[in-house]
Amino acid sequence: MNTNSNNYTLIYAIVMVVVVALLLALVSSGLKDIQTKNVELDKKKQILSSLKVDLTNKDAAEVYNNLITKELTINSDAKTLSEIKGEAFAIDIIKESAKKLEDRKLPVYVAQIESKTKYIIPVRGNGLWGPIWGYIALDEDKNTIFGTYFSHASETPGLGAEIALPTFQDSFIGKHILNDSNEFVSIAVMKAGQKSDDKEQIDAIAGGTITSKGVEKMLLNCIGQYEAFLKK
């Protein structure tokens, strides 16, 4: 058979594309349910990570149910819209951020650790190559950072991707997001040696400047939406 004829080439291409498309569609839809479960479980793990809970050899879903006592849906005026468990969890904060600030549904997770209340706020922003996100756990005063968790889709390993490491995340612990006059100022992520005028700061990642700045902006924008809630 002449494998160089136009007809053969055309048919070959069409068959190949159809076969590959079918294969990928099959794989994708066949694995969809397991993947969604994994994603949900992973979200719970991420939320728990901001509380510095050790999850080794534990069922994350069970730990989540025990520790997270409330899931609140609030708006930017700190009015509680819903307290039903699962509702705040299902909020897609990417979609919400496209709405006007007044219309956004904002999730807050409330945890009880050693009979102390912690508030967990999800954050999402952009790094150098793609989205970055995380969870910020605040103490009862809604000011002191109890723990953080950051992750990323495609930051450079060894540089921007370092935001996902405990060394970076732990440097936030104990910092305050409100200033002395109780205004929300967020946290600065800066090169060691530089000084921020009005806010508390942590060291940026060497070689990961844009990702570090992305984290700074993400904290400012996302926690900023909760300003009324923080001051309440």
Added chain:
Amino acid sequence: MSKLISDKTKEIFLGPLGKNNPVTVQVLGICSSLAVTSKLEPAIVMGLSVTIIVAFSNVIISLLRNTIPNRIRIIVQLVVVAALVTVVSEILKAFAYDVSVQLSVYIGLIITNCILMGRLEAFAMGNNPWESFVDGLGNGFGYAWILVAIAFFRELLGSGTLLSFRIIPQSAYDAGYSNNGLMILPPMALILVACIIWVHRSRNKELQEK
């Protein structure tokens, strides 16, 4: 079918580890050897992933080699690689979610790795599946050891750690030693690749251009 490990297959496997190394001699896959070598762990993961994908896409292309129309062969190769990588990534997401999160960016990077296309075009298009498989393994490992070697020096000198364990003791820092910041930036990977090529060529005179 003679025995599986003949002298020829041995040569196909060992060649890319030394005299015909994909990175230092064929100068393929340079981009990823800059991108993922600032730490040892991602370098190892990337090396293994590429090895697996190159071996299997080699086999698939080798099986199809007599049917592929010449004019669209590159496209066919690309589709095979992309489909394989996507399937692997979907399966990882379903059954090894943690691994897939860790691999994140590498999965995509594998498709763009020049070694894949290079081996498919140069080897799998003209050889039988078994030899192609061995060739894929050889080139994958040849690529992997260069990555690991670069990452070893970059992590040790740039961060003072190996696989995130501290190697250079705190006392050295107290005595005035400091990490070399240049090491964690991409240019240093290029310089290290050049050093490896230099050593490699001075030991293998036949590789030197006149």
